[in-house]
Amino acid sequence: MMRRIIVAVCVVMLTAGVAFAETVKLPDPDKSGTMPLTEALTLRRTTREFSGEDFSAQELANLLWAAGGVNRPDGRRVHPVAMGLQDTSIYVFKSDGVYRYDAPSNSLELVAEGDHRQETGRQDFVGKAAVNLAYVHDMSLWEYSRAPRDLVAKWGFAHTGAILQDVYLYAAAMGWNCVVRGMFDTDSLARLMKLSPTQSITLIQTVGKRP
Numbered sequence: 001m002m003r004r005i006i007v008a009v010c011v012v013m014l015t016a017g018v019a020f021a022e023t024v025k026l027p028d029p030d031k032s033g034t035m036p037l038t039e040a041l042t043l044r045r046t047t048r049e050f051s052g053e054d055f056s057a058q059e060l061a062n063l064l065w066a067a068g069g070v071n072r073p074d075g076r077r078v079h080p081v082a083m084g085l086q087d088t089s090i091y092v093f094k095s096d097g098v099y100r101y102d103a104p105s106n107s108l109e110l111v112a113e114g115d116h117r118q119e120t121g122r123q124d125f126v127g128k129a130a131v132n133l134a135y136v137h138d139m140s141l142w143e144y145s146r147a148p149r150d151l152v153a154k155w156g157f158a159h160t161g162a163i164l165q166d167v168y169l170y171a172a173a174m175g176w177n178c179v180v181r182g183m184f185d186t187d188s189l190a191r192l193m194k195l196s197p198t199q200s201i202t203l204i205q206t207v208g209k210r211p
């Protein structure tokens with residue numbers, strides 16, 4: 001009986017077009033040195049020209065680790081977060097799809113198939129750069145906290161600020177180009193990314209190789 005129910009549920013899900021999650025494991029991030037931090041700080045800047053070349057899996061793994069990877073055995077991350085709550089996720093728009101970066105498992109979860117990079121903004125370069133990283137803040141993790149909601153929303157932007165500066169510095173160290181962006185269509189992106197009402201995009205950052 002139970003087997004029949006499971007089969008029936010699967011058939012209904014497939015008929016309704018519900019896709020099963022696809023997970024892509026990333027290579028271990030390469031944490032060997034790049035350039036001195038002070039040199040990267042000197043080179044940190046916004047640049048808007050991109051070659052159109054994709055990142056290799058290794059390059060992407062390294063970039064995402066710098067953005068929001070785990071850097072301690074207890075699971076804490078490269079960037080600081082208020083009260084230790086990991087309420088900010090990184091979504092990756094690349095040439096073959098939109099993915100959510102799962103830092104603890106160092107993997108990408110498919111959210112939408114296909115190239116949606118140009119949908120992350122009106123500026124032409126966003127469809128050409130290797131990746132657009134959309135930072136998503138989730139209020140739901142604070143449901144049982146006494147922290148005031150207006151403060152939590154500000155903390156979400158602080159988390160994004162820490163991530164985006166790490167990405168700017170990593171891009172500078174690698175000789176890549178990078179720009180953070182505050183102008184995008186929140187509603188259509190939220191639909192594409194299947195965000196819940198408690199999730200919102202704070203900023204989007206475009207990163208790619210130089211022409």
Ligand SMILES: Cc1cc2nc3c(=O)[nH]c(=O)nc-3n(C[C@H](O)[C@H](O)[C@H](O)COP(=O)(O)O)c2cc1C
Pocket residue numbers: 044045046047048123179180181182183203
């Ligand atoms: C919150 C925020 C939003 C931004 N939005 C955009 C944007 O939508 N498009 C863009 O091309 N640059 C955007 N920028 C990049 C700024 O224009 C850039 O950081 C500024 O000109 C200073 O240059 P610098 O980053 O080289 O110091 C944004 C920067 C920040 C911090």
